[in-house]
Amino acid sequence: MQEIRFVCPKCGQKLECELKMAGQKIQCPACKNSINVPNPYPPTAKLPRVRSNSAEQIE
Numbered sequence: 780m781q782e783i784r785f786v787c788p789k790c791g792q793k794l795e796c797e798l799k800m801a802g803q804k805i806q807c808p809a810c811k812n813s814i815n816v817p818n819p820y821p822p823t824a825k826l827p828r829v830r831s832n833s834a835e836q837i838e
């Protein structure tokens with residue numbers, strides 16, 4: 780399972796979450812700030828099949 784690692788822009792807490800969470804909002808466990816999970820890859824990049832969004836067809 781690939782993971783995204785980033786830091787909270789507000790408090791600097793190191794965070795990681797699943798790749799499929801990219802672009803979604805999470806809550807920082809440290810400061811409760813709402814954070815947009817950064818997408819480490821461009822949307823057209825070839826990834827292992829990710830089908831979290833059926834409205835978006837990559838192929």
Ligand SMILES: [Zn+2]
Binds near residue numbers: 787788790807
């Ligand atoms: Zn934080």
